[in-house]
Amino acid sequence: MSCSRRKFLKSTLKGTLAASVPLSAFRFLSPAESRAATESTGTPGTRWGFIVDTNKCVGCGFCVKACKKENEVPYDAPVTRTWVERYVVTRDGKDYIDSPMGGRDGFTDPKIRGEEIPPEEITKAFFVPKLCNQCENPPCVQVCPVGATYQTGDGVVLVDRSWCIGCGYCIMACPYGVRFFHPVYRVAEKCTFCYHRISKGMKTACVDACPFGARQIGNLLDPEDPVAQIVQTQRVAVLKDEYGTKPQVFYIGLDKNVR
């Protein structure tokens, strides 16, 4: 009795195993997949890069407004794909930083978090727009446990909203704080360099919205591209170089106080 049951169990298992082994082999080695492996997912010959000229930014916040509307990030949620920071440095070397609602409504109040800073004490003040750095070595992609975030062939880091499990590891791994949970879709959300626009030959919404030319996007692999030329010929800096993320957003006029 027990012997026949065992036999039955064994043969069932063997059968399942035999069926599953080629099945799994198929999963990893299907011709479609190995072909896909050599394909590049982005526009060929393109590496998107971004220039932020902090000398030109006046803190109007039109970029943040446009970004939120263009990319359907709820307007009144305190999270945003791009934001503008204000830095006010006083005579004693102290810095005051703020970005109310990410600078969505611009900076119209001289007070920072309700604190009045005596104008005669201010030695320098400037605005710094921030967005995803689309790192060449993105820690957020490295830590995604399920392959829901990835880097396209043209260097943009995207999130698959249908596959993200919402663990938040990518949010934790980003040294720049550009990621957040989308308030409606409840998955990781980030700047896509307006992938839907740049892949149609348009500029990003924030670049278009900026009246002062403080933001530019371009192809770093094209020697004729203005952005590529600025990166090659001018002195540009990146944020938090020490993390080894190799950011592709380059800053002109970056101050040491910028976080």
Next chain:
Amino acid sequence: MKNHVLRPLWVVLGAIALLLLVRYFMVPADFGVHGESFKLSFHRLSNVDDWRNFTVKYKGNTLCIECHEENVEAHANSAHAIIQCENCHGPAENHPDNPESLALDTSRELCLRCHADLPYPSSTARNQIPPIDPNKHNPGSACVQCHNPHNPELEVG
């Protein structure tokens, strides 16, 4: 009786087989390494197209000029030429089909984004823009009552 020690192992192998079977049906067929490395390019291929097909909302001045030529040209010759139509008029989306008319922002707050006076040194780019003190310069009134946004030199009568 034969060796019973491997029994738990058979159970485990059965579970693994079951998992692989479920995986086969659950994972999209285009999921895999689509690029140089497993580290950066392991994803569902069609998601790239999902993002490419996202709706564009800000269409740019070139769309506006098709119908509102007069306004766009007047604006293009003013000091406000650097400001995109949609910054104040709102994203065009599929205007004039949908929405039929855009939600124009004529609020004082909109103008103050650039024109509110901030007491910063002249090195700040903001100082190139004519400033007003929002608390002293006709507080409470809309800027457009006096100023023509398409040509700020011109005061409304």
Next chain:
Amino acid sequence: MTPELFVHGLEWTEKSLYVYPNEFIYWSIQIVMYPYMTGLVAGAFVLSSLYHVFGQQDLKDMARFSLVFSLCLLPVAMMPLQFHLQQPLRGIEVMFTPHFTSAIAAFGIVFSTYAVIVMSEIWFVYRTYFVEQIGELKNDTSAAGSIKRWIYIILALGASDLSDKAVAKDKKAVKILAGIGIPVAGFLHGYAGFIFGSVKANALWMSPLMPVIFIMSAVVSGIALCMLTYIIIMEWKKFQAVLARGKGDETVLLLRGVEMDVMTKTARYLIMFLVAAISLEMLDLIFRGYTAMKSWDILRSVMFHEDFVKIFVLQYGLGNLVPFIMLLIPGLTIRRTVIALCLVLFGVFMMRWNVVIGGQAFSLSFAGFMHYHLPIIPHNLETFKEGLFGALTVAATPFVLFWGINKLLPSLDLKH
């Protein structure tokens, strides 16, 4: 109609000074519970293996119990993650498309391997018992009896051989599995430490010592929990014996003797691991202070100002130093042990708290702070899951499971 906005973390995060707009305390109480619970699992298993592998006879009475208890803790290590995920139904994707460059991707594999080892080991330990029960329950005609019998028949997997040779094979298998289990349990928890230690964006977490610190404190908490549960069960038995036969009865004295003996011996192991854990943590702290990297200014203000009470008073003081002294003073009593064990468990919990919440207490900008307010009264699913009651649910589950599993796998009999 606008869909309801839910900004994850907004509810319990209070920001001060300059914090990036998107920063919130995204990893909250459940992520404190997660390493705490895996720590208990790993610790309980290591304790049971000390007997099976190294033949620590003094742990014999604890071994079977801690093995079954680590089985009860198994699903609980997964629960906090499920509670924490924004898309809990997609959690299984970790098994489908594991992206192995992520420390979390290993979870599915390591955790399943570990689960398999624990369950197989239990199967070998209890196989004889299953077979005996199948025989004993044969004459039980009640519904409960026959259901139980069928469960045992399924559990026995058709292996009904109880010859000396077969039983000897079981014993050998247990030994091998326990041997493999120790490194896997260590790995299970070490990699929980790696999940944190490898986040280079977080100045507090990033440390190669993190996995080792996590393993040490895991073993500490695991041993402490097993000891505590053992004491509670023995006290209950004593209480029953006292009720039945009076205070001076032989059984009561015997129980008391066994209990105290097991305690003094297990406590020695606890102290050893406690010393190792504290030494590593101190090394980490001293190193950060001495090298004074860019992040040290903000770390220092978090550790010595914002979170001083939580770190130095509650964690190191009350959670480590006090129980350490209590366990070292000669003439250990059960009451003193219980208090010390509770403090140890509390101390390890505070360590997890200070790592997980403390790591998010300062902004990535190094220019601001975030304060965490644990949601107490839930008013939606989110504040339940990631609030006090969610955490309590997780904490209570292993005991509920143990109550159930103990009916099938009795692990508290004196005569085994």
